[in-house]
Amino acid sequence: MSRKSLNSPEETRPFEGGTGQVDLVSTSAGLVGRAVFQPDWRWSKHVGPIAQTDSCQSPHLGYCESGQMRVGHG
Secondary structure, eight states, X not given: OOOOOTTSOSEEEEOGGGOEEEEEEEETTEEEXXXXXXXXXXXXXXXXXXXXXXXXXXXXXXXXXXXXXXXXXX
């Protein structure tokens, strides 16, 4: 068993245009992250150019802690 904190991430990935970031820690089950999105953030606009794909290729489990989030399937 290990203990890790997203307050001390192992990696931080900023989004294009300063529209937020995701902080990551690695566990035996895979990556765990905490993302902060600024208003009007769009995957296609702020991550797609970095990933060079039309949509996210990773499976996710998540929840919205504050504000609103709309999720769509392409």
